[in-house]
Amino acid sequence: MKIQTVGVVGCGLMGSGIVEVCARAGYNVVVREINDDLLQRGLDRIHRSMSKGVSRGKLTQEEMDAALARITGTVSLEAFSQADIVIEAVIENAETKKEVFAALDDICPPHAILASNTSSIPIITMAAVTGRPNQVLGLHFFNPVPVMPLLEIVRTILTDEATMNVARQFGESLGKTMVVSKDMPGFIVNRLLVPYLLDAVRLLQDGLATREDIDTAIKLGLNHPMGPLTLLDFVGLDTALFIADAMYEEFRDPRYAAPPLLRQMVTAGYLGRKSGRGFYEY
DSSP: OOOOEEEEEOOSHHHHHHHHHHHHTTOEEEEEOSSHHHHHHHHHHHHHHHHHHHHTTSSOHHHHHHHHHTEEEESOGGGGTTOSEEEEOOOSOHHHHHHHHHHHHHHSOTTOEEEEOOSSSOHHHHHTTSSOGGGEEEEEEOSSTTTOOEEEEEEOSSOOHHHHHHHHHHHHHTTOEEEEEESOTTTTHHHHHHHHHHHHHHHHHTTSSOHHHHHHHHHHHHOOSSOHHHHHHHHOHHHHHHHHHHHHHHHOOGGGOOOHHHHHHHHTTOOBGGGTBSSSBO
């Protein structure tokens, strides 16, 4: 199957990034949001991102204009009736995602592949509500999508080889380096990353060191581009808590149990960069 039209459900931080890389790769992209205001915000984010790319010499103005012309915004799922692949990037809520997949299964053509960008919810829960579970898989991009080179492809016990082959070709066309994971919560990256981030919160919570010293130790001692507390602020403390809770629910492993400090900060509204305050002030 040759992919020509890509659908993206959700035009938030991740969805808008996915739209951008697909449009820049030459695909016609249809992106859906739940209302016109959120849709316009997402489209504006894409425009700003590509404008930065032009100013930094990553693409030309002509390439930007051509990519923007390939993007169509909508508030209707019915707009995916001609899509060859649809990538879901809505909130990390299993019931919401299942509703989206059930609707897409009715709307999309029989050959269409349905993918989720979830970072923590088992893909099989979404595949099970469709009549095409062999054509459902995870395509987990990383933030910021236009910059981060990795794409995790998540294969369920029902995903067939033909779907995997199309997914690999699609990922290559986006310029991504791909890794394949079984359908287990957290996949590869978050399975390793989440315990590390939670341990950093525990160090701060227990008073072992200051936030600055924890981050500096990791940056200079392990040559990481940013420390764990800075990274948590970038990811969003609420997002990190949701992923940790989902993984703990699945594995019952204390490594994934969120420390009280993280839960307290989320309750207080200290979510990181997006709220102006997390472990640091912005």
